[in-house]
Amino acid sequence: MTYCVGLFLRDGLVMLGDTRTNAGVDNVSTFSKLYTTGTEGERALCLLSAGNLGVTQAVWNRLEEGVTLDDTPHTLLSVPSMFRAAQLVGAAIRAVYAADGPALKAQGLSFSASFLVGGQIKGGPPHLFLVYSAGNFIQATPDTPFLQIGEHKYGKPVITRVLTHDTSLGDGVKLGLVSMDDTMRTNLSVGLPLDLLVYRTDTLTLPPVRRIGAEDSYFAGLREGWSSRMRQTFRDLPLPEWL
Known part of the structure; x- marks a missing residue:
């Protein structure tokens, strides 16, 4: 399983995903689930993936080779807008399903793939989309400025309280x-490790992806600080008067 989250903020995008994959308790591996592509000064796009690793990697490979959209082959470097980029990811998912879905079903395996698609193309603002296994998608908005895929339920409460x-x-x-x-x-x-990308609005430049491991001092301090403050806040809450 995995957990990926994208934050849609006025100043830009925060894209974060873990790298753990497992096919059983004794078969755990590390694979990046964050993909980037762009052209300096013209576009910057980031994808985060969750689901069957073979399926999500096949989708990314198809996106690199080109996928037909409106009877025209496109890659993420040629689509004219972020909306079209999300459509292209959806088309790539459906193409992989058409090729591999029956074989997966015959083996008793589910076709599972979802993507967070974030970025900006010159002439438009930044966008963040969640593309589902069926190829349809939703968009983050100022009212709901985050999207999650994978094992999202544990990390959602703090975001909904603060963001x-x-x-x-x-x-x-x-x-x-x-x-x-x-x-x-x-x-x-x-x-761990985690992959983090922070994109600033209107830069149209892909920043480096930061790999965060157990040795990362900032993350280690953040984990301990959050835990200790949560414990202290709990202790500071008043006891019920009726107890």
Whole structure:
């Protein structure tokens, strides 16, 4: 399993995913689920994936080779808008399903793939989409400025309590990492290292992906600080008067 989260903020995007994959308790591996592509000054796109690793990697390979959209072959470097980019990812998922879905079904395996698609193409604002296994998608908005895929339920409460569209990128990074920490503490199928990308609005430049492992001092301090403050806050809450 995995956990990936994207934050849609006024100042940009925060894209964060873990790298743990497992096919049983004795077959755990590390694979990046974050993909980037772009053209300096023209577009910057980031994808996060969850689901069957063979399926999600096949989708990414098809996107690199080209997928037909409206009778025209496209890659993420040629689509004219982020909306079209989300459509292209959906078309790639359906193409992989058409090729591999029957064989997976015959083996008793489910076709599972979902993607967070975030970025900006020159001439338009940044966008963040969640593309489902069927190829349809939804879009993050200022009212709901985050999207999640994978094992999302454990990391959602802190985001819904704190996040707004006006949250700064720095606070967004903190919030994403706290959400990830809550998930890792609860579900062993989600684990280090993490891949983090922070995109600033209108830069149209792909920043480097930061790999966060157990040795990362900031993340280690954040985990301990969050836990200790949560414990202290709980102790500071008043006891019920009727007890």
